[in-house]
Amino acid sequence: MKYIIQNDKIIINDLSEFDITQILECGQVFSFEKIEENKYLVLSKNKKAIVTQSDNIVVIQTKDIEYFINYFDLDKDYNSIKQELSKNEVLKRSIEIGYGIRILKQDLFETIISFVISANNNIPRIRKSIKFLRENLGEKIDDYYAFPTLDKLLNCDVDFFVKAGLGYRSTQLYKLLRQIEELDLNALKLLDTNELRNKLISLSGIGPKVADCILLFGFSRFDVFPVDTWIEKMFCEKFENIKDRKVIRKKLVEKFGNLSGIAQQYLFYAKRSFNV
DNA sequence: TTCCAGGGATATA
DNA sequence: TATATCCATGGA
Numbered sequence: 001m002k003y004i005i006q007n008d009k010i011i012i013n014d015l016s017e018f019d020i021t022q023i024l025e026c027g028q029v030f031s032f033e034k035i036e037e038n039k040y041l042v043l044s045k046n047k048k049a050i051v052t053q054s055d056n057i058v059v060i061q062t063k064d065i066e067y068f069i070n071y072f073d074l075d076k077d078y079n080s081i082k083q084e085l086s087k088n089e090v091l092k093r094s095i096e097i098g099y100g101i102r103i104l105k106q107d108l109f110e111t112i113i114s115f116v117i118s119a120n121n122n123i124p125r126i127r128k129s130i131k132f133l134r135e136n137l138g139e140k141i142d143d144y145y146a147f148p149t150l151d152k153l154l155n156c157d158v159d160f161f162v163k164a165g166l167g168y169r170s171t172q173l174y175k176l177l178r179q180i181e182e183l184d185l186n187a188l189k190l191l192d193t194n195e196l197r198n199k200l201i202s203l204s205g206i207g208p209k210v211a212d213c214i215l216l217f218g219f220s221r222f223d224v225f226p227v228d229t230w231i232e233k234m235f236c237e238k239f240e241n242i243k244d245r246k247v248i249r250k251k252l253v254e255k256f257g258n259l260s261g262i263a264q265q266y267l268f269y270a271k272r273s274f275n276v
Numbered sequence: 277t278t279c280c281a282g283g284g285a286t287a288t289a
Numbered sequence: 290t291a292t293a294t295c296c297a298t299g300g301a
Binding site: 278279280281283284285286287288289 | 290291292293294295296298299300301
């Protein structure tokens with residue numbers, strides 16, 4: 001999509017494929033805060049941006065222009081993807097609702113930790129826990145806190161994670177951090193999607209749904225389809241009355257192929273936010 | 277196979 | 290207003 005860079009600002013004039021509220025509130029990301037109507041603080045890794053959206057312009061203000069061009073994947077053309085997916089009638093309706101959604105390219109380590117915390121959890125509580133981790137373990141930069149490093153998290157005991165509100169996920173995270181210490185996360189990027197998915201599922205706190213989220217949001221793999229309760233409901237109403245999530249996932253990936261992950265976001269947002 | 281483990285949100289009574 | 294249910298993973 002088109003954008004202009006001016007000093008510390010990225011300016012977007014064509015809002016046909018960018019809506020900050022839809023992007024942040026479609027369930028893919030947890031480190032952000034609404035400052036006021038149409039104005040958001042967005043934190044990723046150790047970077048910060050202020051995003052302001054009005055009727056016909058978006059301004060992304062940040063010291064890290066290149067980082068956020070990649071983060072918002074601004075060089076990707078979503079209009080052609082939407083056109084392709086709109087051939088499906090169910091998708092067409094969802095895309096009209098969530099036309100401004102983009103899949104963020106999030107920091108891999110932050111994505112893994114965040115989505116383990118997200119398992120069987122609700123969004124306000126997830127955000128609260130992640131904020132606690134940032135503010136208690138993250139580096140203070142200007143007026144915000146970075147996401148904590150692996151080393152910082154390795155120094156925490158299980159009880160600290162309980163205090164962060166992780167509940168029974170505390171021991172899962174404690175174990176996971178020690179497994180990650182033995183891994184080369186960047187080397188995993190070379191694996192094909194199915195090998196990578198199996199590897200992720202073998203780690204503590206990561207099941208099929210969380211693995212798919214990590215693949216989609218952390219590895220930018222679009223040939224996955226995270227199936228949660230909302231997608232299950234949607235599938236039963238719009239496609240087939242099946243309850244087995246493994247079967248639902250298989251059918252959806254076969255249907256949408258390399259655009260599965262993107263299709264999932266439109267369907268999830270429309271179902272979750274507007275129940276259609 | 278079935279049960280259980282935070283706790284905040286949502287649905288139901 | 291009170292109470293029940295939901296959420297996705299792993300271990301007993």
